[in-house]
Amino acid sequence: MKTSFLYLFYSLPYLNMLSNSSKYAIKAVLFLALNASEKKKVMVKNISKPINVPQAYIAKLLQPLVKEKIVSSARGPKGGFYLDETNLEQPIISIVNIIDGEKRLNSCLMSLKKCNEEKPCPLHNELSASRAQILNNLRSRTIKDLVKEVKLGNAFLPL
């Protein structure tokens, strides 16, 4: 069945739900989940290369994630980043919320400032169903879930 172009069109508003920074952060976290452990910490430079994000940039993105306990780290020699069990249980959405702030994902899809639950814009209800679905995914899936899916075999890791 041919996908309706309208589908694409309607999805336009979603195309900015995540910032580049969030995407980078997700990539980095997934990379750590797959390649690091408490016994095998990974340094920023060894993260930035494979996921292809400038070192100083990804380093900065990792800071708040460490502070909010999405990622673990250790300084000094033998130091680096990794995920512990608790980290792995965090939902994907927390990464986005930390990097982009809560507002972005929750604001009006049409960027209509005056639009809100009480006074919804024309599209609010129609769109919010599919948005809710996306949000739900981000909320209910943990990093671990993501790792599981990757390992199960759809298999290639987008870096």
Add this chain to the structure above:
Amino acid sequence: MKTSFLYLFYSLPYLNMLSNSSKYAIKAVLFLALNASEKKKVMVKNISKPINVPQAYIAKLLQPLVKEKIVSSARGPKGGFYLDETNLEQPIISIVNIIDGEKRLNSCLMSLKKCNEEKPCPLHNELSASRAQILNNLRSRTIKDLVKEVKLGNAFLPL
């Protein structure tokens, strides 16, 4: 069937294929296609309100579209914007190419500067299939097609 979160994850790189400006422009053009004609031109201020984009902003976006014959216009009293038959036959992608430039849609999905056809990045081939599909849609569908679909009845117009 539950959508794999991986699907979402893999689609991350696409989330920036279009700029906001392009989306605004597409909205404006579709709005004109549905509401204007040579006999019933629409002024910028009457476009900007319903599609909810600042007047000066959408005015600026319309200029290059007029110059490239995606949109028609007339100055002075009774002037305004509209689409003629030729305009309606233009593919959606031309809007994007004019507003964002050709580069954006064609550059590496992972924003890898060194990546190109000869020296593709690890993801290039996997991703390029689905990208090709999107591009193909944008290339093969005209504004008229879009209007037709809207009128046929999936029906609501996202403004």
Add this chain to the structure above:
DNA sequence: AATAAAATATGATAAAAATCATATTAAGGA
């Protein structure tokens, strides 16, 4: 012809996102 209404052209400003640089702090190993 004069007037007014519209697009057009141009550029200034603001805001956000991305990137770079550097000094500081903590930890391990000699």
Add this chain to the structure above:
DNA sequence: TCCTTAATATGATTTTTATCATATTTTATT
């Protein structure tokens, strides 16, 4: 204890995107 390694904190810079402002040109109408 001292040195080195690595994260951390901070902030500066650059680039891109979005927005605003204003003067100019064209055209219909009177």
